[in-house]
Amino acid sequence: DAKTTQPNSMESNEEEPVHLPCNHSTISGTDYIHWYRQLPSQGPEYVIHGLTSNVNNRMASLAIAEDRKSSTLILHRATLRDAAVYYCILRQGGSNYKLTFGKGTLLTVNP
Amino acid sequence: DTGVSQNPRHKITKRGQNVTFRCDPISEHNRLYWYRQTLGQGPEFLTYFQNEAQLEKSRLLSDRFSAERPKGSFSTLEIQRTEQGDSAMYLCASSLQYQPQHFGDGTRLSIL
Numbered sequence: 001d002a003k004t005t006q007p008n009s010m011e012s013n014e015e016e017p018v019h020l021p022c023n024h025s026t027i028s029g030t031d032y033i034h035w036y037r038q039l040p041s042q043g044p045e046y047v048i049h050g051l052t053s054n055v056n057n058r059m060a061s062l063a064i065a066e067d068r069k070s071s072t073l074i075l076h077r078a079t080l081r082d083a084a085v086y087y088c089i090l091r092q093g094g095s096n097y098k099l100t101f102g103k104g105t106l107l108t109v110n111p
Numbered sequence: 112d113t114g115v116s117q118n119p120r121h122k123i124t125k126r127g128q129n130v131t132f133r134c135d136p137i138s139e140h141n142r143l144y145w146y147r148q149t150l151g152q153g154p155e156f157l158t159y160f161q162n163e164a165q166l167e168k169s170r171l172l173s174d175r176f177s178a179e180r181p182k183g184s185f186s187t188l189e190i191q192r193t194e195q196g197d198s199a200m201y202l203c204a205s206s207l208q209y210q211p212q213h214f215g216d217g218t219r220l221s222i223l
Contacts, residue, residue, distance in 0.1 A: 043115070043202050043215050044154065082169075088155055097166070097167060098156045099144075099154070103151070
């Protein structure tokens with residue numbers, strides 16, 4: 001599986017936007033970019049995914065670089081509940097199993 | 112949608128004992144996955160079922176580990192002759208084909 005690189009940690013203030021970066025320079029044409037997050041003492045939670053175009057849902061936005069070698073997860077207004085570890089994962093198209101998690105980015109949200 | 116349910120939430124056992132965990136997936140999901148997570152690390156894939164068929168097992172799944180999914184509904188993960196290194200959070204997830212995975216909150220295993 002192609003690898004991703006994320007900062008170990010980031011900090012944000014409540015009600016401000018947060019941009020979580022992910023580098024995936026070895027991404028292949030059929031790899032989807034998935035984001036999951038894990039709150040303390042809980043299992044991972046799906047956030048968003050995309051292939052080439054930017055994506056929006058009720059939780060977040062995903063901005064994908066034109067060359068697809070990087071992407072950014074955008075939380076438009078961080079809340080204390082958004083404090084979690086955020087994982088950026090590449091998943092092969094047509095492959096419907098085996099998410100390969102890295103260490104992710106620990107997001108701290110300050111009140 | 113009642114979510115993925117895992118039982119027990121915590122299990123403490125002595126080294127050498129056998130343990131079994133249960134996962135109840137979201138009812139219409141035909142795919143079920145097991146992962147293991149140690150402190151400070153992301154989850155690691157262990158195995159995957161499509162309906163009742165176990166289609167892939169990670170090299171992490173030694174011969175002391177066995178997983179089943181009878182009738183394609185709930186699944187069990189058994190660890191025989193537990194070792195200290197088995198201490199971890201065991202996570203179950205389920206999904207429909209090509210859809211995102213939904214995770215339970217895991218079973219935390221502690222080996223004394």
